[in-house]
Amino acid sequence: MSESSSDIPLIQFESVTKLYGKVLGVNDISLSLSQGAYGLLGPNGAGKSTLLNLITGQLVPTRGNVLVFGQSPRNNPQLMSRIGFCPGFEGLYSSITGLNWVTFLLEMHGVPRRPARNRAAECMAITGMLEAMNRPVASYSRGMRQRTKIAQAIAHDPQLLILDEPLSGLDPVGRSDMTEVIKKRIADGASVILASHVLHEIEAVTDSFLLISGGRLLASGTTDEVHKLLFDLPVEIQIRCDRPHRLSSLIMEHRMADTVSIGHSPCGAEILRVATRQTAEFSALLPKWIAEYELQVDEMKTADDSLQTLFNSLMKIHRGEL
Numbered sequence: 226m227s228e229s230s231s232d233i234p235l236i237q238f239e240s241v242t243k244l245y246g247k248v249l250g251v252n253d254i255s256l257s258l259s260q261g262a263y264g265l266l267g268p269n270g271a272g273k274s275t276l277l278n279l280i281t282g283q284l285v286p287t288r289g290n291v292l293v294f295g296q297s298p299r300n301n302p303q304l305m306s307r308i309g310f311c312p313g314f315e316g317l318y319s320s321i322t323g324l325n326w327v328t329f330l331l332e333m334h335g336v337p338r339r340p341a342r343n344r345a346a347e348c349m350a351i352t353g354m355l356e357a358m359n360r361p362v363a364s365y366s367r368g369m370r371q372r373t374k375i376a377q378a379i380a381h382d383p384q385l386l387i388l389d390e391p392l393s394g395l396d397p398v399g400r401s402d403m404t405e406v407i408k409k410r411i412a413d414g415a416s417v418i419l420a421s422h423v424l425h426e427i428e429a430v431t432d433s434f435l436l437i438s439g440g441r442l443l444a445s446g447t448t449d450e451v452h453k454l455l456f457d458l459p460v461e462i463q464i465r466c467d468r469p470h471r472l473s474s475l476i477m478e479h480r481m482a483d484t485v486s487i488g489h490s491p492c493g494a495e496i497l498r499v500a501t502r503q504t505a506e507f508s509a510l511l512p513k514w515i516a517e518y519e520l521q522v523d524e525m526k527t528a529d530d531s532l533q534t535l536f537n538s539l540m541k542i543h544r545g546e547l
Contacts, residue, residue, distance in 0.1 A: 233295040235260045235385065235416050236280060241289035243275055243440075250275035250284075252440040262411045264427030265420040265435050272440040273420040274313055277389050280418070281310050293385070306334055309383035311374045313390045313420075319363035323354055323373045326362060327380055334381045348376040353402055367394035375403055379410060386410055388419045392426050404429050462499045462507070465490065465524040469497040475514050481507045 236258045243250035251272045267273050278284040279291050282298030282305070291297065296304050317326060324345055331341035349358040352372040357365065365373065371394050378386060388407070392400045407430055411417055421427050427434065436444045466472055473485045482501045490496050501507050515522060 234258060234292070235294065236418075237290075237292040237295075238279075239290040239292075241279065241286045241291055243279060243284060244287040249440045251279070251437075253289075254440075254442045255289075256435070256442060256445065260416045261433060262417040262431035263419070263433045263435055264431050265418055265437060266422070266424065266427055267420075267437040268422050271422075271438045273422075273437060274389055275440070276437065277310075277387055277418065277420055280387060281305070281308060306381065307384045309378035309381065309386045311378040311386075311388045311391045313393070315370060317362045317365075317370055317373065320361060322359050323362055323365065323369075323376075324349060324358040327373065327377045330377050331380050336381070344380055345376070348380045349373070351379070351406060352376040353399070368396055368399045371395055372399065372403065375406060379406070384415060386415050386417045388417065390421055391419065392421070392423075400426070460501060460504050462501065462504075463524075463526050464497040464499065464522060465494055466497065467521040467523075468518075469495045471518060472514065472520060473497055473499075475518070476507075479510065481510065 234257045236256070238254045238256045241254045242252055249272075254276070265273050265276065275284065279286060280293055280298060282291075282301060285299055293304060294307065298304055298308075317323075321329075324342070327345035327348060328338070328342045331345055332338060336344065346355070346358065349355055352375050354369065354372050354376060357369060362370065362373070371391065375388075375391055378388065386407070391407070392403055395403060404426075407417060407419065411430070417430070419427055419430055432447050434445060434447070435442060464472065469487050473487065476482050476485055476499060481503055482499045484498075484500045486498045488496050488498060499507070511522075511525075514520060
């Protein structure tokens with residue numbers, strides 16, 4: 226029995242590696258995504274654009290296979306008609322108007338000129354470009370170019386929308402407006418892959434993440450699942466106190482830490498760094514030690530909960546360091 230279209234994965238990567246000479250773009254990625262909305266999250270240079278270009282068929286894997294809707298995307302015009310792509314690079318012809326550019330791309334999809342022009346105008350209005358659509362692209366700000374790129378990506382009503390840093394260069398109002406456009410596409414049943422290095426941009430659209438760094442897929446899942454993963458990682462606590470050596474001895478005696486070290490702050494003060502998986506137990510014991518041993522703690526803080534901290538921790542797991 227053949228698979229129905231709903232049974233076919235949206236995207237499949239089968240042990241995919243992409244090399245640029247001796248440089249790794251993506252490294253041995255395997256994944257299978259069902260239809261839906263996903264955030265591709267990673268720092269700049271993580272491999273996000275390479276992964277997206279493999280999905281759209283602009284790049285060919287050095288090793289492994291890529292399938293989109295069960296088909297190879299390379300040189301597949303019929304498949305491309307089902308995909309809308311907002312690239313990270315500019316890619317607009319500066320001498321023509323935004324309306325003509327979107328119209329031209331619709332005609333490339335086989336839409337007759339008059340319906341293409343009407344649809345292009347409709348999408349330029351959706352992205353807030355109605356008043357400027359007859360101006361040459363050369364006169365557009367970066368944010369206006371982003372809006373125009375999003376307009377062309379949605380114009381042919383694709384089933385899959387691939388967006389590479391689509392909110393880059395937009396002001397806060399523009400970011401809010403384009404986020405609503407993307408959410409409307411999802412509500413209407415389109416699947417979306419949104420690549421960004423900004424966590425809250427993705428959280429505004431979906432809670433399903435693919436985390437990539439160094440060309441490797443480090444983790445995938447919902448926000449809650451990522452937080453559960455982090456729960457088992459050592460938390461680094463930094464403590465500035467009058468007797469760091471005594472406190473470090475107590476921590477080790479009670480086996481409250483994976484590692485303990487003493488360093489110095491920029492002003493020269495001694496800083497006790499504690500990596501522990503037992504945050505609650507440690508937090509309960511610390512006040513007792515302060516009272517019993519007359520310790521003076523001037524400052525205590527955890528390392529920031531930044532995206533880069535998350536990637537660093539996950540990379541350590543992959544290297545077997547955690």
